[in-house]
Amino acid sequence: MRQHVGWIAGTAAAVLVAVGALTYSVAQDGETSGTPGADSADAGFARDMAVHHQQAVEMSYIVRDRTEDEDVRRLAYDIAQTQANQRGMLLGWLDLWKLPKVSSDAPMTWMGMGDMPSAGDGSLMPGMATNTEMKKLESLSGKQAEVFFLQLMTAHHKGGIHMAEGCLDKCVVDVEFRLARTMVNGQRSEIDLMADMLRERGAKPRS
Secondary structure (H helix, E strand, O other): OHHHHHHHHHHHHHHHHHHHHHHHHHHHHHHHHOOOOOOOHHHHHHHHHHHHHHHHHHHHHHHHOOOOOHHHHHHHHHHHHHHHHHHHHHHHHHHHOOOOOOOOOOOOHHHOOOOOOOOEOOEOOOOOOOHHHHHHHHHOOHHHHHHHHHHHHHHHHHHHHHHHHHHHHHOOOHHHHHHHHHHHHHHHHHHHHHHHHHHHOOOOOOO
16 A cells, blocks of 8 residues: 555656646746636636635645544645645636636536536535535544545545546646646546555445
8 A cells, every 4th residue: 555655645746846847838838828718618627626626635634633544644645735736826827817716607617517506515516525524524533534534535536537627628728738637647546546545444435
């Protein structure tokens, strides 16, 4: 297991390098890539994924304080660092494009899913945990916290992949398209890792 988590740590480091390169790239060739409009898929993805990522960061730091298991703590740290950096990129692009970071449109409107019923209780987009689930995670410790975190984060990643694939279909800014592809690949790898970690704890992802 430590070998797998070490691989994820290396992947996270590579992603951070890519993050810096992509930020530099958009600053250099933003004019040739074009500036998207406020209602574009590029802007919508940046806004929604920034919110989605923020919850993943919060969940990761919660579980780091609720367990002594080094594999889970290392995975949580990697997720928090990677998604915090990606969130910074998304918000930075909105600044660069001079577009608002919030919208009156419902989440997922850019994907044609603005009328999709929300899970409610703070779950605004696919895969997001509810406020009740976040409070439950804070109340658990040890193996129970590890299992619940891995289940929540697996669902969270699946929702994030769905959104990133939507960007691959609709986004037109090249650097954002490349970041979305990085998200899909990285989160798929982490889902596989979390499935192994759940099996080791006698559990499985929630249906």
